[in-house]
Amino acid sequence: MSMFCYQCQEAAGCTGCTKVGVCGKSPETAKSQDLLIYVAKGISLLNNMARENNIAIAKADKFVVDSLFTTITNANFDENIIIEKVREGLKLREEIKGALETAGVESFNKTTSFFDKLKTIFTGKTEDINLHDAAVWSASTLEDLHLKAETVGILATENEDVRSLRELITYGLKGMAAYLHHANNLGHDKAEINAFIQKGLAATLDDSLSADDLVALTLETGKFSVDVMALLDGANTSTYGNPEITSVNIGVRNTPAILISGHDLHDLEQLLKQAEGTGVDIYTHSEMLPAHYYPAFKKYDNFVGNYGNAWWKQKEEFEKFNGPILMTTNCLVPPTASYKDRVYTTGVVGFEGLKHIDADAEGNKDFSAIIAHAKKCKAPTEIEKGSIVGGFAHNQVLALADKVVDAVKTGAIKRFFVMAGCDGRAKSRNYYTDFASQLPKDTVILTAGCAKYKYNKLDLGDIGGIPRVLDAGQCNDSYSLAVIALKLKEVFELEDINDLPISFNIAWYEQKAVTVLLALLHLGVKDIHLGPTLPAFLSPNVANVLVDTFGIAGIGTVEDDIKLFMGE
Incomplete structure (x- = not known):
């Protein structure tokens, strides 16, 4: 088969996508995503060792979270971006090894092949150990990466029940990473959640764990799922206030506009600030609708309503919106040529040919290009009128x-x-x-x-x-x-x-x-x-x-x- 993915509800035939993703991702992208997760697992294995020895590798936490979020359904379709992320991960993996060695925790034989035993020193005693391949494999060419990707997908776990539990845990961790990513963007983090995400990923490499062990880990994933949602709730409400009952306009004004979709409230805040006074309206789409419920956003006169419906209708609705669209998180549908030039991505979102807006070192983003683009566009075509009520957090x-x-x-x-x-x-x-x-x-x-x-x-x-x-x-x-x-x-x-x-x-x-x-x-x-x-x-x-x-x-x-x- 060309690929294998069954992480979403629309998996082909309710069994799995084997030729091309129902979401639209290519086999090459699917395999690259498998490889990125494999790299994140290897980094998690090593960073767990670093954490146990009080060696802080903060960028490893961010890499793992971003990698999990990048591979979530409908987030990133750009194989080049994902491969670059793989290469970044391999460099980071070696940095962690170096930090462990410098601290006297690890003594790595630099000449061994990635399947050979590595040596470690604990309290002066040398023992031979087998680090999992995910922590030691290497590749020097794109062809090497592609060949490796062929071997590390979902079906690499032969036992059906173990595979099922490993994937259930991994998918739970992907969702946790998405929520943690949003909290991080607002300056909120929790070391225990990062530690568990990496513990969970590393555990999916451990062939000694029984099905019962994995069931227990699945339930522990539920515990930390509650914790990460509580963290994000606190981040959102402490930054933007508690949601309140709000009537949201679903009609349009006769003004050029930007449509913002996804989930990231920090992106919305920056866009609203930069678009203020420019004559450009801002509308939410799909999962961004609840932003209207937060008191902090109500001060913006150009924050005028919600346009459209759920993510899957975007081909029809983005066409009619006329102005540029900003995709802040997953839920991107591969765009058609008729509006592709109006779609901008940011964060973990990616699609070949779309314009991407990166953050600087402080997390700030420059949205001037999309605002300038909006000024050249017609006002949105009205697709409905009225209002909807929400805000019942x-x-x-x-x-x-x-x-x-x-x-x-x-x-x-x-x-x-x-x-x-x-x-x-x-x-x-x-x-x-x-x-x-x-x-x-x-x-x-x-x-x-x-x-x-x-x-x-x-x-x-x-x-x-x-x-x-x-x-x-x-x-x-x-x-x-x-x-x-x-x-x-x-x-x-x-x-x-x-x-x-x-x-x-x-x-x-x-x-x-x-x-x-x-x-x-x-x-x-x-x-x-x-x-x-x-x-x-x-x-x-x-x-x-x-x-x-x-x-x-x-x-x-x-x-x-x-x-x-x-x-x-």
């Missing part, structure tokens, strides 16, 4: 706690449905629109992530002034939904979160949704329904463990699922 919902609790106690609200997660192209995802439409009128939807676009523009009404769709924000704001559930558990004096009148019917697409799922499992949430299909990377045995232990299930028909959830 945990601080805002807890401010309404008395009202919510009273509604539950009086029976006005019978059940909450957590419908967080992702949207996507598959027609089967219309299930979530139908599900939301057919839910009883005495139920409330709690949502976060781009899954909301399946129902956030429906007129579902309210219950005593409480909207029936409460949007907490981006996918990482699923943390808010967990905080709300835990608070309700406390208010109702329940021992078990699963005794709450809350059901979980979650749509997934890519690796950040895996992170959210593992976080919920860590918090003890059971009977989560996951769709539109179960992940292809779950082997039958691993899927059975999740079903037996946590009650994970797929979706059925809308009518049958509503009856099941409502206990009918």
